[in-house]
Amino acid sequence: DNIDFLNSSDIESMEVLKDASATTIYGARGANGVIMVTTKRAKEGTSKVQINFTSEMSIQKLQNKIDLLSGQEYATIVNEINPGTYNNIKAVPQTDWQDVIFDDGLGAPIFNAQLSASAATDKGTYYVGVGYFKHEGIIPKSNFERISLKFNNTYTFSKNFSVGNNLSLATTDRQNTNGNAVFVAYRAWPSLEPYNANGTYTPLPGTGNPLADIEYTNSFDKGMRGTGTFFANWEIFNGLTFKSSYGVDWDFNKGHSFSPIYFVSPQQQNSVSRLFKGQSTNNSWVWENTVNYSREIEKHRFDLLAGYTMQSVSSENLGMTAENLVRESEDFWYINQNNINPNSVYNGVDAGANYSMISYLGRINYTFDSKYLFTTTYRIDGSSKFTASNRFAGFPAVAVGWNMHNEPFLQTQNTLSNLKLKASWGGVGNEKIAYNKQYSLVGNGINAVFGTDDAIIAGQTYSSMGNPELRWETTYQTNLGVELGFWKNNFTAEFDYFHKITQDILIDLQLPGFTGNGSGSTITKNAAEILNSGIEFNLKWSNQLGKVNYSIGLLGNTLHNEVLKVRGTGATDDFLVGGNGLTRSVVGQPVGSF
Template identity: 30%
Template sequence: FIGAFSAQANINKDLYFKSSISTNVNRNDYSYYTDNFLTTYGRQERGVERANETRDHVWLNENILNYTKNVDKHAFTATGGYTLQGSDWKYNNSERNRFFDTSGNPIEPSVLLTIPQRAQWTKQSYLARVTYAFDNKYLFSSNFRADGSSRFAKGNRFGYFPSVSAGWRISAENFMKDIKSINDLKLRGSWGKVGNDEGIGDYAYMKLYGINAQGEYNLQNPANDELSWEKTTQTNIGLDLTMFSNRLTFTADAYLKKTNDLLINVQLPPSSTFSSQAYNVGSMENKGLEFVLSTKNIDREKFKWNTDLNFSINRNKVISLGNDTKSLDFAGIYERDAAVRVVPGKPLGSFYGYVFTGVDPATGAAQYADTNNNGVTG
């Protein structure tokens, strides 16, 4: 089920308030029976019946107060808002087996103990935005967000993320009026910070216990009250150009993005008795150039021909993994070590493995490069 409702109140010609709520409810019921005669597993278990129930409810409430004022060549807007969103996920699995005795006679089946699962999260945000434009030539925008997430402890629940941007429409200047081939030319720049709370469990900061079929409790996740928002700061400079009656558009961007306090499930040593735990670990950098060229080559009623060309140069590098971590391994291969290693100074997700150099003509065995000079190549 998907539903949405919104209402708007126009307080005066310049000021309005709008509130909206949307919801998405999913329900999935799945059951099956493994026959005790026709399937191998069914014969082993003397009949198996399983039923899975999943319930997922996601909702979002947005409230916006917006003010707009235009006076002569001045255009001003101010926006304030509050949003609240959440999710409630439930899962239940039931199983019965042993519907028949060893002679094939029906008996009362065994019921396996299963523990229902439930996960909830909520986010709330306060936002403010101000924009100003003079003669649609000089453009300015400023934003501020305060985001709170239930995935972090109370002391670190909120993150604060500002951003600013400015633009100069060069084509609106007097010295550009005689250049008829250019429809629009704008230089722009921006700086901003955003937060991320994804990639970890809904209760990753809490001490979590598990329960087995015998009713025994065991610690599965130690607490980490220091867990906080992953923060990304990006600086961008761009150019937008439209020419020849809007038949050609060109966009160029240069960006530098730095991410700190990365949210990573770090593998723990065997002595800890835990496989992994979520931490804010290290930093990463992305930078690059991106170009987009679009043309309307033929624009007729019965035949149209457009061309879009993209070119980009993007570079990624892990800057740090914290003081105590030299590398992180991911993507384990069956009966082999992990294939992906995160190392400071290298791109994120670098693959590591044997470097194949050929086949030994005498034995037919594969040969590999001796990258660490230990004399072993196969």
């Protein structure tokens, strides 16, 4: 999910959960791993009001570019295919279109400031923060601005019962550049310069001029988003705790885009001006209820968790497009009869979505003598995006660990302070598709000729073919790891091996023309399988010099990514094209190969 509404200064810590045993408990929301963001709260025991102010400014620049052909290299290859196309290769321009569209000056400035106040008493903790953030983009006509508010509070009614809230509110204002310009820059001829001698844009065969794409794109949107979690904790008796939390997310966006009349080439032109205005509202809520029981019996420790969650998501989108405006200046970017030429085109759209999920979960943690660890988890998810026969799916996980440093045979030495072996296996589901993919959708624009007078009759056909056989995309992952600590954990090392296979991946496939559907018609299927495997390591040295604490770390990973299956069978059916035609996902190769 997008978290651009959060002020980074409000964040206390972030934790990344990747192994299946840890992510299974989160269900479909943890299909690609879990990032746990903990925002700041008042520290207990700080009865006095603490006020903090932070401000920072930085510069962002493009560090790594894709290695593309130079103008002369491109001309050489073209001459091999069609001799004589370039008579003087040394005179061919050397245009790197990445340098043309990306900022080549000092960089794009980023400014962030935050003011917060916090306090704590025996009755609760209180935190409020306000922030301002502004980010200029590294591509012209792109920027982002945000004002944010944060409220985190807890209220203690007794030693057994407390409630609290985490609330965030943010307003955003952004200008969006033409995202297609980046893809065009990768494909544009490096043998042509951006401008003609008279200062107009150079026509580029096949792709168009990316600078013109940026110049003639005017896209803006404003948004407001509010998120909140309200929770209650009740310790029913010693060891048994009930927790209930209700989270809401409300998001409103309003935007407009304008494209003027222009001409660069017959393939890159706009014969009439176009104005689009739209707004969207997205609402969701999640209600989670869990019961946790913990008990220790001599060397045995048990931790049992059971619960269920419910989630609902709804959205509505309104939009209108008009062509042939009387005036093109920004002051007249309105859709009304006084600003649109007669006989102009109006188009409107009103769309909405509504889907829900319900889940049941359970987890058992067992520890013996602080040495041997065992965890098993099982979660059942149900989504309205699938038909009744495929709506529910179960996902198990199991993990074991061995704290070897607690064994007697390692207690006599002082060098090794931590040694833990761990292994886990588990599965998690994913249902991140549109809510209506099980249904066929009908669209306009398909005309046919009938009768003796060859009259053109407007028709309709499927714009998207429904698939009632859709089922959960599943990922099964195996992890093996070791944690090491030396000299009272001044030096720590962690190594993990992971092997993850994602099956029944939900993708949109192009329908062939003989099905009678319009151009661009698709059907969603469980039609791919991908492997990700590799090793991750994290090395860290921490110590103290006088009163100064310092740490030095090194982390990295290896990754093997491979497409195992696409669509199932067929020698000519083993790849998908993406990235505006720049990438392909081919069986036996990494996803999205350039």
